[in-house]
Amino acid sequence: MRDRTLKYLLLVPAAVLVLGTTLWPLAVSFTTSFRDWRLTRSVTPGPFIGFEHYITAATDDPEFLNALTVTATFVLIDVTLTLVCALGLALLLRRAGVLQSLTRAVLILPFAVSPALVGISFRFMFNAEMGVFTWLAGAVFPPLQGVVWLGDRSAALLVLVFSDAWRWVPYMTLVVLGGLAALPREPEEAARMDGAREWQVLRDVTLPALLPVLAIVGILKTVFALKMFDQVVTLTGGGPGSSTVTLAYLVYSIAFRWYDMGYASAVAWILTAMLMGLAVWYTRLVLRKPDA
Amino acid sequence: MAAIDLHDLTKAWGNFTAVKRQSLAIRDGEFMVLLGPSGCGKTTTMRMIAGLEEPTSGDILIGGQRVNDLAPRERDIAMVFQSYGLYPHMTVADNIGYPMKLRGMGRAEREAAVRAAADKVELGAFLHRKPRELSGGQRQRVALARAIIRRPRAFLMDEPLSNLDAKLRVSTRAEIKHLQHELGVTTVYVTHDQIEAMTLAHRVAVMQGGEIRQLGTPEDIYDQPADLFVAGFIGSPAMNLLAGEIQDGRFTAPGGIAVAVRVAHRGAAVLGIRPEDLRVLPPGQGDVAAAIYTVELTGEATLVTADVGGARLSARADRGFRAGIGSAIGLALDTSRLSIFDPGTTLRIKDAP
Amino acid sequence: MRAVRTALLLAVLFLILFPIAWMALTAFKRPVDLLGLSLFFTPTLDNFRTIFSHPWNIGRTLWNSTVVAALTVLIAIPAATLAAYSFSRFEMRFKTGLFFLILATQFVPAVVVVLPFYLLFRDLGLLDTHWALVIVNLAIVTPFAVWMLKGFLDAVPAESEEAALVDGATRLRVIIDIVVPMVWPGVVVTTVFCFVLTWNEFLFALILTRDDAVTLPVGITRFRTERGDLWELIAAAGILISIPMFFLSSIIQRHFVTGMTGGAVK
Numbered sequence: 001m002r003d004r005t006l007k008y009l010l011l012v013p014a015a016v017l018v019l020g021t022t023l024w025p026l027a028v029s030f031t032t033s034f035r036d037w038r039l040t041r042s043v044t045p046g047p048f049i050g051f052e053h054y055i056t057a058a059t060d061d062p063e064f065l066n067a068l069t070v071t072a073t074f075v076l077i078d079v080t081l082t083l084v085c086a087l088g089l090a091l092l093l094r095r096a097g098v099l100q101s102l103t104r105a106v107l108i109l110p111f112a113v114s115p116a117l118v119g120i121s122f123r124f125m126f127n128a129e130m131g132v133f134t135w136l137a138g139a140v141f142p143p144l145q146g147v148v149w150l151g152d153r154s155a156a157l158l159v160l161v162f163s164d165a166w167r168w169v170p171y172m173t174l175v176v177l178g179g180l181a182a183l184p185r186e187p188e189e190a191a192r193m194d195g196a197r198e199w200q201v202l203r204d205v206t207l208p209a210l211l212p213v214l215a216i217v218g219i220l221k222t223v224f225a226l227k228m229f230d231q232v233v234t235l236t237g238g239g240p241g242s243s244t245v246t247l248a249y250l251v252y253s254i255a256f257r258w259y260d261m262g263y264a265s266a267v268a269w270i271l272t273a274m275l276m277g278l279a280v281w282y283t284r285l286v287l288r289k290p291d292a
Numbered sequence: 293m294a295a296i297d298l299h300d301l302t303k304a305w306g307n308f309t310a311v312k313r314q315s316l317a318i319r320d321g322e323f324m325v326l327l328g329p330s331g332c333g334k335t336t337t338m339r340m341i342a343g344l345e346e347p348t349s350g351d352i353l354i355g356g357q358r359v360n361d362l363a364p365r366e367r368d369i370a371m372v373f374q375s376y377g378l379y380p381h382m383t384v385a386d387n388i389g390y391p392m393k394l395r396g397m398g399r400a401e402r403e404a405a406v407r408a409a410a411d412k413v414e415l416g417a418f419l420h421r422k423p424r425e426l427s428g429g430q431r432q433r434v435a436l437a438r439a440i441i442r443r444p445r446a447f448l449m450d451e452p453l454s455n456l457d458a459k460l461r462v463s464t465r466a467e468i469k470h471l472q473h474e475l476g477v478t479t480v481y482v483t484h485d486q487i488e489a490m491t492l493a494h495r496v497a498v499m500q501g502g503e504i505r506q507l508g509t510p511e512d513i514y515d516q517p518a519d520l521f522v523a524g525f526i527g528s529p530a531m532n533l534l535a536g537e538i539q540d541g542r543f544t545a546p547g548g549i550a551v552a553v554r555v556a557h558r559g560a561a562v563l564g565i566r567p568e569d570l571r572v573l574p575p576g577q578g579d580v581a582a583a584i585y586t587v588e589l590t591g592e593a594t595l596v597t598a599d600v601g602g603a604r605l606s607a608r609a610d611r612g613f614r615a616g617i618g619s620a621i622g623l624a625l626d627t628s629r630l631s632i633f634d635p636g637t638t639l640r641i642k643d644a645p
Numbered sequence: 646m647r648a649v650r651t652a653l654l655l656a657v658l659f660l661i662l663f664p665i666a667w668m669a670l671t672a673f674k675r676p677v678d679l680l681g682l683s684l685f686f687t688p689t690l691d692n693f694r695t696i697f698s699h700p701w702n703i704g705r706t707l708w709n710s711t712v713v714a715a716l717t718v719l720i721a722i723p724a725a726t727l728a729a730y731s732f733s734r735f736e737m738r739f740k741t742g743l744f745f746l747i748l749a750t751q752f753v754p755a756v757v758v759v760l761p762f763y764l765l766f767r768d769l770g771l772l773d774t775h776w777a778l779v780i781v782n783l784a785i786v787t788p789f790a791v792w793m794l795k796g797f798l799d800a801v802p803a804e805s806e807e808a809a810l811v812d813g814a815t816r817l818r819v820i821i822d823i824v825v826p827m828v829w830p831g832v833v834v835t836t837v838f839c840f841v842l843t844w845n846e847f848l849f850a851l852i853l854t855r856d857d858a859v860t861l862p863v864g865i866t867r868f869r870t871e872r873g874d875l876w877e878l879i880a881a882a883g884i885l886i887s888i889p890m891f892f893l894s895s896i897i898q899r900h901f902v903t904g905m906t907g908g909a910v911k
Contacts, residue, residue: 008731008737014725022788025759092657107661114847114886116865116866120865120883121667124671229848230847233847233866252848255756268754272754275753275754282752283745342807365810370812371807
């Protein structure tokens, strides 16, 4: 068989999988988002109602507004924290040393832990009575004694960020370390010969060269933060009140607590649209390198 | 064994044309070298003969049969790659025997064929090793053995020596020449190394910019370069090229150069002369007065660079020659070995009859 | 400076390892030891015995996780290998578009994928089955696998394949005889990566399973009962989920980075 035909045939199995498992459901939930369909009333799709769900979300749903605010706050803190910590830690780990290689060796561990388990473990460790972190925070920093971490609106969000950062910072550090390792040594050495101090080398040579990697880390973390779900379920359950209800968790609640498939699909698609915007940006970054 | 004919062969990627309407007739049993700088289209030409690249237009004939629409495996040719193209997960024996395995040869018969091919390239002792356990030279021999086991209609060799160190390159070069002579298989050999081209080829095709600039025996291209590109590309150090003009059968250039030439041409011209055709003489003798710019001892000779009216000429002097930088010398030109080029067309101007 | 660096690194090590160590300790504690935050207690294996016996039967959950993850990679990896080879070796029309599609699918939130599948599986009676989970997990795993394998294939020089083509092999033969053996380490890495991804998956399992097909991440939430959270059992089950993943991810650590970033960072 000629390569001309074969090259497309080779794509077929994977294309079927991607089409069937991603594009089909995307299309279905897109159309569903224009329907009035509550499972409590009907098991078959209800009538089309145009943009009504989207209008409701935009103008008349405090729950949606709340989830939007929570998600935005979460993303902002989470992404900033991850970027700063991963970069700092990678720079620390860049040099050789026993402690450095030990740390590098354990960086992968948190990422191998199921996010759901991370959430439930942090729930345990921030438990008001027997949480080891609750005790530790109070011991290291006395004003924090007696804080009911998961009972306070802002504190609960911070614990959520902490649990997510615990899983992601070490991983992203590995990514930044990979980026650092790929940088040629000569420009930094030349800068040192030219008389630059270490912080000047970092600011003027290393960071500019590392920018593409940091952009990738930033975008990827934003994506995963926007989709935040597992730990919300197992760590805070969205509470206290609805102070930690993210958009993904809101979709889940609308769909599987209130069984409103139409509205759930609409909110899900608002989230998807945001993520697709990021996807376009990300793809440009990644595909910019010439294809060999 | 078979002749290979290329007719108006063209390969373009978008706006870039790698090979331009190239025609070339390679005779049965001939050792043809495609020589040129990187990006000249020589490898692309070879890959089209192999069937690894589809021509944009034009025909490829092997043994008189048009093979454009045949897959590489149907063309009955063998190829040796620059980085050897070995199968890293197979032993040396399996590497060499793979073409025969694909052709359904039985195990016993195959083992005998593998041994014969391996012995021919002195690899008999390494049959059970993996490629990564071999040196560069040994890997290249595996690739050669894999090519000769089949007795194909043609060998294609894509810079097969460029990954070897200098010493090994010389000995392997000799082995390739000997093997080709012994087997008599039509061979197309791609290289950017003029020494390889000169030593190996029956004929050389010098390529640049996707076109063949000169096709001829090594003697032809060395003694009578067809244009300024070939003149500058072949030879190390390169041929001296002096811009000047011809009036009444005399070439003159700044610095007092004036020599009789045998061309009918008049007006602007470029004179080419190889370093070994310039003789270094004491001051006051020879055709031209010059000052020494630098002197380099290369071992078998002394390379003299001299300043003549602002132009620099290289001359190959006896290896005992010594002189200080700046000292005056005379240069004599061997007028029987001059090349004259037209600066407009860059082509060689033939001697008048 | 040196002292500051050492202190910072020790703090980082503590932050990374302490939660894991604490859960490991908790798994060997009796409920009465939980409250004291004590590091000194009489270790017991009771918690592990409990989770494997009635009513928890974690063995069943473990089996479900294994089956789902294994089936998912068994389907995804061969399909992804062929596609990745095509992407890596051939020029084709709409290549950039197809790339974008593959890359963009990892940006799609799982929750939007799961809604239509929930309705479909409900109609087909497939809710709470292994196959339901396998199908939705393919949505996550396939694009990752294609992207990762393409990176590995790009790093394999084409010369050996071309040699085989000239030696007389068909393209399919080349893939089987030459390409797969050469890229095998990459296939293993990709398989492990996808296995870990599926093993830890929570959202799909939460929505699509109830009893029969529950996987480990959802299984541990079952220890939060009306009688309160049975932390010592959660910890024991948590250790059970995590140990194999620690092992798998450590052996392919360097490549984990390549996986998530789609080869943009190596």
